[in-house]
Amino acid sequence: MAPISTIHYLVVAAALFILGVIGVLTRRNVVIVLMSIELILNAVNLNLVAFSRIWGLHGQIFAIFVITDAAAEAAVGLGILIAFFRNKETVNIDEVDLMKW
Amino acid sequence: MFFLNNIWLVPLLPAAGAAIMFFFGRKLQKQTVSAVCVGAVALAFVFACLAVWQYNGYAHDNPGKPFERIVYTWLGTDTGHMNYIKHDGAPAAFHADAGFLLDPLSAIWLLFVTGVGTLIHIYSIGYMAHEGGYYRFFGYLNLFMFSMLTLILANNYVLMFVGWEGVGLCSYLLIGFYFHRGSASTAANKAFIVNRIGDAGFLLGMFTIAWYFGSLRLTEITHMARSGHFAIGDPIITAATLLLFVGACGKSAQLPLYVWLPDAMEGPTPVSALIHAATMVTAGVYMVARSNALFVLAPGSMKTMAIIGAFTALFAATIALVQNDIKRVLAYSTVSQLGYMFLALGVGAFAAGAFHVFTHAFFKALLFLGAGSVIHAMSGEQDMRNMGDLHRRIPITHWTMFIATFAIAGIPPFAGFFSKDEILWQAWTSEGGAYRLLWLVGYVTALMTAFYMFRLMFLTFHGQPRMSHEVEHHIHESPKSMTVPLIILALCAISAGWLGWPHSLGGSNRFEKFLEPVFAREAPVLQAEGESAQLAAGRKEEEHTSPVEYFLMIFSIAAAVAGFGMAWKAYRDAGKGYAEPIAETSPQLYTVLLNKYYVDEAYDYAFTGRRKVGDVRLGVMGLGEASYWFDSRVIDGTVNGAGWMTRLSGTISSWWDKWIIDGVLVNGPAILARFPLSYATRLLQWGLVQWYALVMVIGLVGFVFYYAVR
Numbered sequence: 001m002a003p004i005s006t007i008h009y010l011v012v013a014a015a016l017f018i019l020g021v022i023g024v025l026t027r028r029n030v031v032i033v034l035m036s037i038e039l040i041l042n043a044v045n046l047n048l049v050a051f052s053r054i055w056g057l058h059g060q061i062f063a064i065f066v067i068t069d070a071a072a073e074a075a076v077g078l079g080i081l082i083a084f085f086r087n088k089e090t091v092n093i094d095e096v097d098l099m100k101w
Numbered sequence: 102m103f104f105l106n107n108i109w110l111v112p113l114l115p116a117a118g119a120a121i122m123f124f125f126g127r128k129l130q131k132q133t134v135s136a137v138c139v140g141a142v143a144l145a146f147v148f149a150c151l152a153v154w155q156y157n158g159y160a161h162d163n164p165g166k167p168f169e170r171i172v173y174t175w176l177g178t179d180t181g182h183m184n185y186i187k188h189d190g191a192p193a194a195f196h197a198d199a200g201f202l203l204d205p206l207s208a209i210w211l212l213f214v215t216g217v218g219t220l221i222h223i224y225s226i227g228y229m230a231h232e233g234g235y236y237r238f239f240g241y242l243n244l245f246m247f248s249m250l251t252l253i254l255a256n257n258y259v260l261m262f263v264g265w266e267g268v269g270l271c272s273y274l275l276i277g278f279y280f281h282r283g284s285a286s287t288a289a290n291k292a293f294i295v296n297r298i299g300d301a302g303f304l305l306g307m308f309t310i311a312w313y314f315g316s317l318r319l320t321e322i323t324h325m326a327r328s329g330h331f332a333i334g335d336p337i338i339t340a341a342t343l344l345l346f347v348g349a350c351g352k353s354a355q356l357p358l359y360v361w362l363p364d365a366m367e368g369p370t371p372v373s374a375l376i377h378a379a380t381m382v383t384a385g386v387y388m389v390a391r392s393n394a395l396f397v398l399a400p401g402s403m404k405t406m407a408i409i410g411a412f413t414a415l416f417a418a419t420i421a422l423v424q425n426d427i428k429r430v431l432a433y434s435t436v437s438q439l440g441y442m443f444l445a446l447g448v449g450a451f452a453a454g455a456f457h458v459f460t461h462a463f464f465k466a467l468l469f470l471g472a473g474s475v476i477h478a479m480s481g482e483q484d485m486r487n488m489g490d491l492h493r494r495i496p497i498t499h500w501t502m503f504i505a506t507f508a509i510a511g512i513p514p515f516a517g518f519f520s521k522d523e524i525l526w527q528a529w530t531s532e533g534g535a536y537r538l539l540w541l542v543g544y545v546t547a548l549m550t551a552f553y554m555f556r557l558m559f560l561t562f563h564g565q566p567r568m569s570h571e572v573e574h575h576i577h578e579s580p581k582s583m584t585v586p587l588i589i590l591a592l593c594a595i596s597a598g599w600l601g602w603p604h605s606l607g608g609s610n611r612f613e614k615f616l617e618p619v620f621a622r623e624a625p626v627l628q629a630e631g632e633s634a635q636l637a638a639g640r641k642e643e644e645h646t647s648p649v650e651y652f653l654m655i656f657s658i659a660a661a662v663a664g665f666g667m668a669w670k671a672y673r674d675a676g677k678g679y680a681e682p683i684a685e686t687s688p689q690l691y692t693v694l695l696n697k698y699y700v701d702e703a704y705d706y707a708f709t710g711r712r713k714v715g716d717v718r719l720g721v722m723g724l725g726e727a728s729y730w731f732d733s734r735v736i737d738g739t740v741n742g743a744g745w746m747t748r749l750s751g752t753i754s755s756w757w758d759k760w761i762i763d764g765v766l767v768n769g770p771a772i773l774a775r776f777p778l779s780y781a782t783r784l785l786q787w788g789l790v791q792w793y794a795l796v797m798v799i800g801l802v803g804f805v806f807y808y809a810v811r
Contacts, residue, residue: 026791
């Protein structure tokens, strides 16, 4: 059993990132898409924290900013989602095509 | 001076009669109608006589001065609201009074119009007794008397024109009295329309005078014309007088406007006597005589008038030679006699013209009333071919008519001799004999007059009876109300001429003396100009007589006797199918005369537009139609063509704008932008958020792969 090294963190983070991307691309429910985005952001946070073992605290500080950002992003995203639901009575992302020409 | 000062009552009396007939006539008894209407005219006659008598006293105190009474201002104001510009640029006020003028000329007309009018009214009581529309007839007659008296007594041209139109209207109404008969209503229309042509001339003449003299008052114009400011032959005065003469031609039935008068015989016979022989048709003569001061300044107009008068006299007389309708012969005879009057006026013998009007009124009214009596006796028959031998059956009519025939034929001492001879003598001497050709025309006419009048008498009263037995059975002398006027008129036809007994026969020609103030010149300036002075001086030089005058007198008596002789020879015992001497000599000439020289047909071709060749109308109406065609096709066609061209160019320009400007230049770039650019671009915008995300991921993977591999 080799000690847990940076590379393990990076593998876990990459797996989380890929899960998140797959979630964003495949799920129809906007809530799940937003949750998948959280997964991607957290994969990034994991990377930042893992690298801060080597390069110092900068990474951890940046990770806190990312969490804040994620919270804000989730709030805004859910807000848009509620407004959208009131108009279309749906939360399916493939029905959101207002931007189509 | 009561009657003179209230001269305006003379026309108003018959007007009141007409008004009563208009409002209540339908409900009145025939006796009442006769009493009101005949009474009104008789009263007017008495009034007129008294007024003229008082005028004589007035004229004695104011020699040569006409009596003028202005009742009120009818048209125009003194405040300058109706000012206009005269020919010389000076302002003039338009002003026409309801004013009445009595001078010797209007006095003569006043007396014979009311006098003859009264007699004819009395005659009508008997003549119209069995006719429907009795009150209508008398109402029209009274209205006519009112108009005629207004015409005569007017002191200005405008009021005269009112009377002028009024008599025209009454003439129309009375010609068309039997309006259910098509020929009568057509004849009425014809009279009215032909008269309108003349009236247009009168109106234009009136306007010219107003423009040139700045006044329409007769006394003022006469005064100005005689003042010597205007040259003899002044072109504007010539134009004005010619226009007035056109009016006179229409009313007094001169060439070429005489055509209505023969047809006017469709009216009841008293109407023919009153309006179309004695009074209305002399209105033209009256108007010209009234304007004598103007005519004297226009020798051209005088010449025209003399020539037209002479030829009308001859023309109508030739037609009268062969007509078979008793009233038509008399109608053409009237036209012919009116021609004489205009001949007299044209050679400057105004007094002689007026004198002939005066005598003619009596004998022609008598002839017409006699003809009416004959027609009455013949149960409505007017064709002389179906008469004959009436002299024993209706002796009073016979003798009175014979007196009138002697008068019109010019046999002394009957009235016509004096007036006709006076005219012929004036034609002979005028302008030093320049008009002797006109004298010859007048002389030949006199011969013809005698012939056709005696032809009428012989065919009607002598020869063998040619009527059917039924008609013959009914022949009867007319009632007293008809014969008494005949007798009175016969007395006048004998004696009326004696008023103008010429100097050469030891008389004093009082008639001419009486008229002298009207026709004498006031301007000594012009006396020097020999020719014109002679024209207007009322012919004073004839006071010394020449042997030629006696010679001419005998000559014209010879003409009358010759006419009598020829008629006697040809028609003395005309039986059924008697021979016309003219037809035997020259059948062609007879046909032409019988058809009145085809003048009516020519007018039909030229003016009425009833004649067509194929689809093309002839004459003036055809010209109108051609003008209409030209207007509608060429003028309007050009306009429409211009419109069509504009529309076409609009279409082209809109096509250009739509397809070239909008299509190629504006929409072209738009299409260019749309198809290659926008369709390609819009393919990218498919709207599914997750696809956008996939693209981003692919891009991200791509970049990562690119940097990793490098």
